[in-house]
Amino acid sequence: xxxxxxxxxxxxxxxxxxxxxxxxxxxxxxxxxxxxxxxxxxxxxxxxxxxxxxxxxxxxxxxxxxxxxxxxxxxxxxxxxxxxxxxxxxxxxxxxxxxxxxxxxxxxx
Ligand SMILES: NC(=O)c1ccc[n+]([C@@H]2O[C@H](COP(=O)([O-])OP(=O)(O)OC[C@H]3O[C@@H](n4cnc5c(N)ncnc54)[C@H](O)[C@@H]3O)[C@@H](O)[C@H]2O)c1
Numbered sequence: 001x002x003x004x005x006x007x008x009x010x011x012x013x014x015x016x017x018x019x020x021x022x023x024x025x026x027x028x029x030x031x032x033x034x035x036x037x038x039x040x041x042x043x044x045x046x047x048x049x050x051x052x053x054x055x056x057x058x059x060x061x062x063x064x065x066x067x068x069x070x071x072x073x074x075x076x077x078x079x080x081x082x083x084x085x086x087x088x089x090x091x092x093x094x095x096x097x098x099x100x101x102x103x104x105x106x107x108x109x
Contacts, residue, residue, distance in 0.1 A: 005029065007076030009101045011037060011066065015082030017050050023064035030066045031073055031104070041066050073108040081105075 004026050008019040011032040019030040032038055037047070042060060044053035060066060073079075083097040 004078055005076045007031060007073045007079045007105065009073075009079060009081045009105060010083035010097075011041065012082065012084070013048050013050060015080075016041070016046060016048065018080065018082060019064060019066075020051060020055060020059055023059035023062075026063065028059075028064045029072050029076055030064060031070070032066075032068060035068050038066050038068050070104055070108045073105060079105050 006019075006022050006026050006028045008015050008022070008028060008030045009032075011019060011030045011034075015030065015032075019028050022028045030041075040047060041056060044056045044060070046052075046056060065072065081098060081101045083101045085098060086094045088094050
């Protein structure tokens with residue numbers, strides 16, 4: 001497992017802390033479609049207030065790479081999808097974000 005590179009798709013309330021936790025043991029690529037979010041995180045600022053700048057800066061640039069570039073996921077061997085899973089007005093699951101995210105993973109490899 002030492003060479004495992006984990007791709008985390010969607011860096012919100014769930015994905016970002018997960019990415020940072022895994023980065024203490026593994027190489028992690030965190031991917032999000034929100035460029036503003038990635039820019040802020042790469043500067044050590046988490047607008048969700050889940051993580052401090054110290055927690056982010058400890059791993060960013062070493063074991064954790066945060067990106068909007070799909071191709072950066074190509075070396076990952078394991079993927080975790082943490083995008084939103086809303087429900088429609090009729091209370092059915094709206095799987096559009098999950099489908100888009102998994103299509104991204106498929107096209108990156
Ligand atoms: N937040 C919670 O407390 C909580 C608790 C339990 C379960 N969950 C579940 O965890 C999942 C994620 O929730 P969250 O609160 O972290 O969501 P969030 O809205 O905080 O974050 C989702 C992130 O995914 C990104 N995203 C959307 N589409 C994408 C795509 N196609 N490719 C890459 N990134 C994409 C968004 O830009 C955003 O940064 C959901 O299924 C949610 O129901 C959340």
